[in-house]
Amino acid sequence: MSNRWYGFILLIIGVYSYFSGELVTFIMLSLILISLNNINHTLKKRQSGREG
Numbered sequence: 001m002s003n004r005w006y007g008f009i010l011l012i013i014g015v016y017s018y019f020s021g022e023l024v025t026f027i028m029l030s031l032i033l034i035s036l037n038n039i040n041h042t043l044k045k046r047q048s049g050r051e052g
Contacts, residue, residue: 006037
């Protein structure tokens with residue numbers, strides 16, 4: 001999935017969390033998702049570097 005798709009999903013969840021009052025949960029989940037995305041990107045970059 002592209003970063004635009006992740007951004008769109010985060011926007012929808014962010015609007016929902018604003019109206020439901022769960023902003024802290026949204027912030028914490030966003031930080032976890034960003035961290036996991038960065039780890040995934042780094043691992044893919046390392047893997048492609050070893051094959052080439």
